[in-house]
Structures are given as C-alpha cells and as structure tokens.
Amino acid sequence: MKSRPPETTAPTDGAARMHAAPVICYPIDTLPQADLEGYRAAREGWTKISETVVPPRDARSFTVPAGHFFRIVSIDGPQVGDLNLWNADDMQERFFSGKTRALHGTHLSTGDRLWSCLPYLRPMATITQDTLDWYGFDEWGGAVHDVIGTRCDPYTNRLLQGSEYHFCCHSNLTRAFADATASELREAEAYVHDVLNVFMCTGFTRDTGQYFMKTTPVRPGDFLEFFAEINLMGALSACPGGDCGSKHSSDVAACHPLLVEIYRPDTVPAGWQSPARNAYPGSHGR
Numbered sequence: 672m673k674s675r676p677p678e679t680t681a682p683t684d685g686a687a688r689m690h691a692a693p694v695i696c697y698p699i700d701t702l703p704q705a706d707l708e709g710y711r712a713a714r715e716g717w718t719k720i721s722e723t724v725v726p727p728r729d730a731r732s733f734t735v736p737a738g739h740f741f742r743i744v745s746i747d748g749p750q751v752g753d754l755n756l757w758n759a760d761d762m763q764e765r766f767f768s769g770k771t772r773a774l775h776g777t778h779l780s781t782g783d784r785l786w787s788c789l790p791y792l793r794p795m796a797t798i799t800q801d802t803l804d805w806y807g808f809d810e811w812g813g814a815v816h817d818v819i820g821t822r823c824d825p826y827t828n829r830l831l832q833g834s835e836y837h838f839c840c841h842s843n844l845t846r847a848f849a850d851a852t853a854s855e856l857r858e859a860e861a862y863v864h865d866v867l868n869v870f871m872c873t874g875f876t877r878d879t880g881q882y883f884m885k886t887t888p889v890r891p892g893d894f895l896e897f898f899a900e901i902n903l904m905g906a907l908s909a910c911p912g913g914d915c916g917s918k919h920s921s922d923v924a925a926c927h928p929l930l931v932e933i934y935r936p937d938t939v940p941a942g943w944q945s946p947a948r949n950a951y952p953g954s955h956g957r
C-alpha cells in the first residue's frame with residue numbers, strides 16, 4: 672500500500688519519468704463489438720422460462736442455455752450480488768474476472784463481455800442492459816458492477832476479525848455449487864472463483880489505492896441483463912453486506928433477496944453464433 676512517506680529521494684528526472692503518458696494495456700478495437708441492436712431485437716416476444724429467488728445471505732444456482740437471456744433483478748430492497756459463471760458442459764471453464772477487468776475496465780456495463788479463463792478465453796455472456804448505467808463514476812471514483820473485488824470469504828474474515836462467519840459469498844457459492852453438482856463442499860469450493868459484483872458500488876481510494884465500497888444505488892426494479900453466449904451454469908450470492916454501505920461478513924447489515932429470471936427468445940439474434948474457444952493451440956513455444 673502506498674501509505675508510507677517515501678524513503679527514496681526522487682531522481683533528477685523523476686518528474687519527467689512520471690509525466691510519461693499512460694497507454695491502454697489491452698486496446699479492444701480488434702474485438703468484434705457486441706451487436707446490441709441484434710441482441711435486443713431478439714427480446715421481442717421472448718418467454719420467461721424460469722425464476723429463481725436467491726435468499727439473503729445465501730446463494731442459488733441456475734442454468735441458461737446458449738442464446739437465452741438472464742436478468743438479475745433487485746426486488747425487496749438495495750442488495751448486492753456476487754456472480755459466478757461456468758460452462759455448463761465443462762465446469763473447468765469459468766468466468767475470468769481479472770482478464771475481463773483488463774479488457775473492459777474495473778466496472779462493467781452494457782456491451783461488455785464476461786470472458787472465460789485460460790485456455791478457453793471466449794465470451795461467456797454479454798451484458799445487454801444495465802438500468803444503473805446512469806451512475807457512471809461518482810466524485811470518489813466509485814462505480815457499479817465491479818470486477819475488482821474477489822468476493823467476501825470466511826478465510827479473510829478469520830484473518831482480519833479472528834472469528835468464524837459461515838455465510839460469506841464464498842461459502843454461499845460453495846454450497847450452491849455443491850447442491851447443483853451433488854459434490855462435496857471441499858470439491859465444490861475449488862470451482863468457486865472471483866466474481867462480478869452485481870449492483871455493488873466500489874472503487875479505489877485516491878490516496879492509498881485501497882478498495883472501497885459504498886451504499887449501492889440499486890433500487891427494486893433495477894436489473895442487469897445478460898445474453899448467454901455458451902451454455903451456462905451460474906450461481907448468485909445475496910451478499911451478507913446487503914447494500915454494502917457499512918459492513919460485510921456478518922449478520923449486521925440488512926439483507927434482501929435477489930431474483931434471477933431466464934428468458935427464451937423466439938429466435939436467436941440474426942447472425943449470432945456461439946463463440947468457439949480461443950484459437951491459440953497451447954504450444955507455448957515447444
């Protein structure tokens with residue numbers, strides 16, 4: 672953390688070094704843009720085929736066939752959700768929060784893709800609507816739907832608080848995965864990964880670069896909508912932090928359920944094809 676005063680005197684050309692202009696690490700101009708009009712046209716006459724209520728401080732799994740849509744909806748009150756995604760046909764392929772962040776930035780919104788881990792690295796889902804897109808970045812640099820936080824977990828809680836809490840998002844997602852796959856908790860835990868923090872409002876402090884959260888602006892009726900690019904299994908945890916305006920990893924915050932809706936369109940978007948896994952052959956120079 673950059674909180675200590677520097678011990679090293681800046682070199683004479685230090686200012687010049689600091690004034691070098693930043694360069695975007697991963698320009699995405701070469702990626703095919705999401706055909707939002709095409710995706711949205713496919714919603715005409717769609718059919719809702721299932722609903723899953725995620726109870727507070729718990730998680731539930733759901734499946735979404737490729738070419739279908741799903742929405743995460745705020746219902747009873749401001750609530751943050753932690754989302755995991757897997758390829759329903761091969762659970763080794765899972766959401767890659769870090770590379771999604773490198774490609775699309777710290778917070779996601781309409782048109783962004785959720786990419787899968789190596790060696791697959793393909794879009795698992797595309798965000799097709801975000802009713803919180805008006806929020807942008809606030810005066811603290813906070814924004815909604817981050818891919819910077821990892822998920823609240825009982826191990827970090829044990830480190831920092833010295834106590835045991837069993838309903839962190841990590842544990843909730845572990846139980847949901849175990850239930851969905853009829854696996855043991857220990858086995859299921861290995862499949863739980865860094866999340867998309869749905870509805871959570873977060874950023875980094877300007878002075879120390881520390882991860883912060885603040886009360887989510889989400890209200891009942893708001894939703895984040897996705898198009899499934901491949902067959903998906905998802906799990907969503909209704910974080911024990913509730914609106915994440917004060918505390919997490921405890922039963923202190925007021926918590927609310929979340930709703931997951933699955934929609935089947937009459938026809939898939941014109942010209943759409945489920946993306947193939949990444950074309951790199953994995954030879955790594957040998």
Ligand SMILES: [Zn+2]
Pocket residue numbers: 753822823839840841909910911912919
């Ligand atoms: Zn959480």
